[in-house]
Amino acid sequence: MSLRALAAIPLLSLPIMTLAQEISYGWDIQPILTEKCVVCHACYDAPCQLNLGSGEGVRRGASKLPVYNGSRTRAQDTTRLYFDAQGEQAWRRKGFFSVLDGQAALLARMLELGRTNPPQPNARMPEELDLSINRDNQCPLPEEFDAYARKFAHAGMPFAVSGLSDAEYRTLRRWLAQGAPVDEQALLLSAMERRQLAEWEAFLNAPGARESLVSRWLYEHLFLAHLYFEGGEPGHFFQLVRSRTPSGQPIDPIATRRPNEDPGTEFYYRLWPIQGVIVHKTHITYPLSAKKLARVRELFYATDWTVDAVPGYGAQRRANPFETFQAIPVGARYQFMLDNAEYFVRTFIRGPVCRGQIATDVIRDHFWTLFQDPSHDLYLSDAEYRAKATPLLAMPGQFDEIGDLPGLWTSYRDKRNAYERLRQAAYARAPRPDWSHLWSGNDNALLTVFRQHDSASVRKGLIGAIPQTLWLMDYPLFERTYYQLVVNFDVFGNVSHQAQTRLYFDLIRNGAEVNFLRLLPAASRRSYLDDWYQNSGKLKMWLDYQAIDADTPSGLELPVEGAREAFAEGLLARLAPINARPDPINRCRNGACYRKAVGPELQAAEQALSRLVSRPAAGLGVIRQLPEATLLRIELADGRREIYSLLRNRMHSNVAFMLGEALRYQTGLDSLTLHPGVLTSYPNFLFNLRAAEVEQFVQALEQAGRDPAAFEQVVQRWGIRRSHPEFWRYFHDLSAHIRETEPVEAGVLDMNRYQNL
Structure with missing residues (x-):
């Protein structure tokens, strides 16, 4: 059946039993989007600005205007989710269009296009499919979709990766048939969180010129943080904002272009719960606690300094914070x-x-x-x-x-x-x-x-x-x-x-x-x-x-x-x-190139892997074929696994110029760093192997430098390509590893840079 014919089928003609079962956005839909879509559709670089990490982003929809444009001659309007517009109609006035409306909703048609042209299992994606981070995203309007599908048959969603399961697809279609309702629940704060939140807001909004200047400096240094209360509920994070409303009232954020611009009205510093899915690349955490508050008081108010008046706002104040805040010790x-x-x-x-x-x-x-x-x-x-x-x-x-x-x-x-x-x-x-x-x-x-x-x-x-x-x-x-x-x-x-x-x-x-x-x-x-x-x-x-x-x-x-x-x-x-x-792996002493705290199985694996590190590409040619951030998933005999980051360090004659980086590469001097854990928000590729195979894997990489065709065999045997039938299980296991080892730092990793090896 053609896409046009499929789109013409009324969603209301789906089986009555299917439609009768009400779908919950929070319980049924957002988990699917988090699993299969947020990995690309988050932050400013979400294709078509379609941010699928929250109901607000889904309702906002898409835009043809990219955020990243290094050649624009005029600054463009800001489009920060939750800040620069409130509600669907406000976003429509800013040029965003719906991906949910109608029987042939764009979201449904993009998903169906992906199902119509699934990738060949664990094969490289077609050469004509542009996977680069700088690809030209098309962002078709509903009336432009047929032409898009004819021209970009392999560009359905999820893009260039194993797609939705049958159950996930059916759930999304049922939700769309029900009118795509979005129900999002606010975070329920614990008594301890409410108490600490009130204490911090009282501190930040304390009256007085000294207090106002210190709070302004603290705001400008913490506005980007995902704040959390030590001992608070797991997964609860907050953002420091300026609001038109005081503590105890709903937050009404003031959306200035920069945090050090004039808010233009009376305002209050508020701690606003982070809404939507936590994404690793934007998840920069900062702890709050009673001890931290005491430390801040000690630092800023231990001496008897004074300020006559709080400085105003303006270009000079932004350009030189050393002058703006010079009264603070x-x-x-x-x-x-x-x-x-x-x-x-x-x-x-x-x-x-x-x-x-x-x-x-x-x-x-x-x-x-x-x-x-x-x-x-x-x-x-x-x-x-x-x-x-x-x-x-x-x-x-x-x-x-x-x-x-x-x-x-x-x-x-x-x-x-x-x-x-x-x-x-x-x-x-x-x-x-x-x-x-x-x-x-x-x-x-x-x-x-x-x-x-x-x-x-x-x-x-x-x-x-x-x-x-x-x-x-x-x-x-x-x-x-x-x-x-x-x-x-x-x-x-x-x-x-x-x-x-x-x-x-x-x-x-x-x-x-x-x-x-x-x-x-x-x-x-x-x-x-x-x-x-x-x-x-x-x-x-x-x-x-x-x-x-x-x-x-x-x-x-x-x-x-x-x-x-x-x-x-x-x-x-x-x-x-x-x-x-x-770091005994990269700075090996006395031939013991492994962590002493791990078991013999991992010690042997790390000893073998250490042969890859701290060697120039001139002596280890496979470095030239590896991307910048490769992840290794090592399966142990008892069912556990360990994750390692294998990072390529490109060498340059200098890094002093804005353009022409490729002209300054010294590829023969490139080297690798191997370290336990996930040391990137953007995995470029993943290899999965058993601990018993590590020696073979290392030998294969050493040989691949002399025989480029051998690298393809390494990828075929151990690589997890975008098209791998279990791609999502392996990819999200990287995030699971972060949750297990550094739970506060956990978030969904980004696959926009996952390469087509």
Whole structure:
């Protein structure tokens, strides 16, 4: 039967018994969408902006206007679910169209198109089917669907993957036949959650100029968080919003483009329960508790500081938060960020912007991040220096006229370099840096960042081989990075705004690298800098960067030759008690390349897998055939399983330019990092194998580097392709593993980047 004929069958002609059984959206429909649809249809990069993680998103429908458009000359209207419109008709006025209406609803026709052209089990998808993250999504209107189906016969839903089961399909059709009713239940808070919520809202809305300024700073630093109460109900998360209504009344959110824009009316800080499915890529968690509230009070109100009036809002206030919040003790601001440094680094490294190779190509694929101890940060300890530095810390992006881009960029670059000269001179007069200059207050002090082309992730601990670069962030760097990439960044902004953000982030990265160089012997610094900025990078050093201090000695007793490695070894030894993830697999000692805490079966598997890591692609050719984020699912003899992330670290001659990344690849130097757990929100491929097969698997990969056809055999034997009959069971088991090992961090993983190996 043709799609046109199928669509013409009235849904009311379905069997009476089928229609009589009322379908619940919450109990019957959302679980199906979560299982088969949310993996692609969430966040800003949902195809056609169709977000299927909640009833509100389903009712909103789809739009032909993409959020991601790196060439638009004008900023577009924001379309944030729950914030920028309330109710279906409001979304229709913003250009969204229904996928539920009528007997031939788009949702039903897309699902049927997928069933009509199912993939061949565990075979590669057709070459003509574009699976790339930058594919041109068609977003057909109902009257355009027939033409779409003829042209894109293999582009039904779920897209390019094993489809719905018969039972799931029947349930969705019955729901549509009943008019697609949506019933969503609000979270039922426990007594403890209600009590803590009231305490936090009372604190944030306390009267007084000091209180208002602190609450504003806290809001701008926590607006992105999925807040949860320690000891609260599992799966309950909250978002800090500004509301027109006070505590005890329904929340009426104020939707400004950025969180530091004028709310325009009297408002109250409120904790709003997160609605819809928790998606891993946007799930950046932050804990609240009575202990945390006491810590915040201690940090911000322990000293008797005053403020005459709360600053207003405006472009200058957004551009320079150091001036806006200068009345708040600077040590309190920095320490608040350090206490939960992983959260803050995640906000600008992991998400929730969801994609952007133009943004992520400013960082290397693997590096460690450290923080300067507050007692040795001159911005905190030297008021005269702070007064000189503060005006130079303003950031671009508030004005987005295309024609002004060169002038805006030059102005802010010059301010930043003037600050670097000031900083360099001040620190040259300061005590030489030693190990005490590194903050080591808790396990947030040591972080690892992995980049996978157009996404990135952050984990506590020092993971992987000693990286090519390390970052050392002081308070001005940490705060600027957060404001530039999170608070002030507008995903709906135009090309000028996005270019200014990207260009300034390049200066931030350079600043963090140069800070680290101060720890190394003066005579070694230029050689490391030259290694980081090879070829065209030297031009960027001449054009945009401040020269480094290659004269002032370090207080660390490190050799000139191999200084970076000696520093890393010293770091690992001295800060071992707070290193959240010791890594014997990638940093093997005495031939024992496995975790001692696991059983013999996994020890043998890890020992074999360790042969793949920390080797350049020139000696392990299969690296060139592996994607950036491969997951390994190892089945044990007793029925348990372990998950490993196998991450490809691409090497570059430099990461100093916005465009032309492929020209800077050094593929022969690429390497792999293997670590237990799911270290990405975007799996690129999954291999499933028994522990007893790991040795064969490793041997096969070693051979595949010399025989490309052998890699196809590896995929055929152990790979879980998009078309695999049990794809969904294996894919969602990755999320299940996160729930078992890190339940607070659990969320639905994204399959938009799952490759067609």
